[in-house]
Amino acid sequence: MVQELLIDIDKTMNIPLNRQIYVQIRKAILSGTLHKGDTIPPTRQLAEQLEVSRSVIIQAYEQLQAEGYLIMKKGSGTFVADNAVLHLSQSKNELNRKKVDSNLNLFDCSSNETAKKDQFSVMYDFRHGVPAWDVVPMDQWQKSLIRTCRKATPELLGYGPAEGSLALRKEIARLLRSSRSIPVEPEQIVITTGATQALDILARLFIKPGDQVIAEDPAHSFLRDIFHLSGAKIVPVPVDQQGLCVDQMDKLVIPQGQGAGPAKLVYVTPSHQFPTGVTLSLERRLELLDWAEREGAYIIEDDYDSEYRYVGKKVSALAGLDVSSRIVYVGSFSKILFPALRIGYAVLPHALIQPFLRIKQITDRMTPIIEQEALADFIRNGQYAKHVNQMGKLYATKRSALVLALEREFGQRVRYFGDQAGLHLLIEIDSSASEESIAARAMNYGVRVYPAGGYFSRFKPDNPTFVLGYSNLCEEQIDVGIRCFAQAEIDCTSREVVTA
Known part of the structure; x- marks a missing residue:
């Protein structure tokens, strides 16, 4: 039997109609008004009832299906999913604390429109740099933690060495030798609190x-902030399809004696440049190494997501070519497992080990050791390699879904970069609207996208550019999210035409 839905929409509110419908159906499920197996009205019927476009109902239903509340079967109808009971049971405690009811009661006449709008959460967040939270292998990680705690010794529970757990450094060295072609020994590795430290x-x-610090342009803004805090002058060097334009470095570096010190560091992301996604070519790699040796400078190689490559052979690390000991290789486990783990590492030339450790001992004494030992156990037992393999397949599917959705919605107006590896795409859209206005309009549809203009220092793109992460979205969410994103861009350009 089809359940009647009493839905009240307000077309005067600056909140998408599909979002209003989504929230009220979700509230009906969470409150127990709708039960598992209940059939809800067909999209066409509900559209006629509410006097809205059928596509509005479809978008609401698809979002509810993506979140596990509904099951849509062609020819059979739309039903409340069995696992919606899980959502219901989880929400009852919240209801007892009067949280869910107040958050979902979006149409209380005592609330103003701004308050209502704030209560609509983002449905499609294209955030980059995060893993897929729902597939983090917590059971296996918990077992590694338990094993570590059970065998904990007074030494393990005390102040450990500043360089970190020897067991973990051995496992990292083994991984880097086999997967990144870096001839590293454990004593060259220092464990840090994330790559940022x-x-x-x-x-x-x-x-x-x-x-002076030479940095790729574009580059992550936090990178510039770190070096600015030390008083450095950032020298932005452009990136093309072969990576960092090494031949322009000498032209852009300020000569000493003209208000600047020497260029001591070069920061690069050679395996998967952030955010463009290009790979530094072999020719450029050799040129960069020659430049560093000639100038007496060091190269920081940030290998932030090299584990995931979908097209072609996996690229070796730049540090694997370093015969002059000019490279510091930096990595972390934030994007493979989860950021809260806060375990990163630096692979140092022998001459830098003790100076690096002296600073680390002063700033934090040591990085928490229990988690390091657990991570060593996790890697040693094969869970790490298994997880990376599984996630690579999952992310490849999501990446393909994002590319298809972009091509479908924008056609030849979109160009995307970095689709061969990593967890994000950089896209550029032929549009007269600004990326800020498009992003703001997309929020009205429950979509959060990330303008990329702030990553460019000197060589800014002419068109609106965005970094779109896809790792923490399912295929359905990617599909609907890009559809709404495209509509937001159309809204912005249409508004400009009307205004003109």
């Missing part, structure tokens, strides 16, 4: 106020 220590170690 490694970069901060290197800035403290090398930079004096006025010294």
Whole structure:
């Protein structure tokens, strides 16, 4: 029997109609008004009832299906999913604390429109740099933690060495030798609190106020912030389809004596440049190594997501070519497991090990050791390799879904970069609208996208550009999210035409 749905939509509100419908159906399920197996009205019937486009109902239903509340079967109808009971049981405790009811009661006449709008959460978040939360192997990770705690010794529970767990450093060295072609020994590795701490220590170690740091343009804004805090002058060098334009470095570096110190560091992401996704060519790699040796500078190689490559052979690390000991290789486990783990590492030339450790001992004494030992156990038992393999297949599917959705919605107006590896795409859209206005309009559809203009320092793109992460979205969410994103861009350009 089809259940009647009493839905009240307000077409005067600056909230998408599909979002209003989604929230009220979800509330009916969470409150127990709708039960598992209940059939809800066909999209056409509900569209006629509410006097809206059928596509509005389809978008609401598809989002509910993507989140596990509904099951849509062609020819059979749309039903409340069995696992919606899980959502219901989880929500009852919240209801007892009067949280869910207040959050879902979006149409209380005592609330103003701004309050209502704030209560609509983002449905499709194209955030980059995060793993797929729902497939993190927590059971296996918990077992590694339990094994580590059960065999904990007083030494393990005390102040450990600043360089970190020897067991973990051995496992990282083994991984880097086999998967990144880096001839590294455990004593060259220092465990840090994420890759960010490694970069901060290197800035403290090398930079004096006025010294120059060469960085890719575009690059992550936090990278520039780290070096700026040490008083460095950032020298942005453009990136093309072969990676960093090494031949332009000498032209862009300020000569010493003209208000700047020497260029002591070069920061690169050669395996998968952030955010363009290009790979530094072999010719450029050799040119960069020659430049560093000639100038007496060091190269920081940030290998932030090299584990995931979908097209072609996996690229070796730049550090594997380093015969002059000019490279510091930085990595972390944030994008493979989860950021809260806060375990990163630096692979150092022998001459830098003790200076690096002296700074680390002063700043934090040691990185928490229990998690390091558990991670060593996780890697040693094969769970890490299994997880990377499974995630690579999953992310490849999501990447393909994103590319198809972009091509379908934007056609030849979109160009995308970095689709061969990693967890994000950089896209550029032929549009007269600004990326800020498109992003703001997309939020009205429950879609969060990330403008990329802030990553460009000197060589800014002419068209609106975005970094779209896809790792933490399912295929259905990617499909609907890009559809809404495209509509937001159309809205912005249409508004400009009307205004003109």
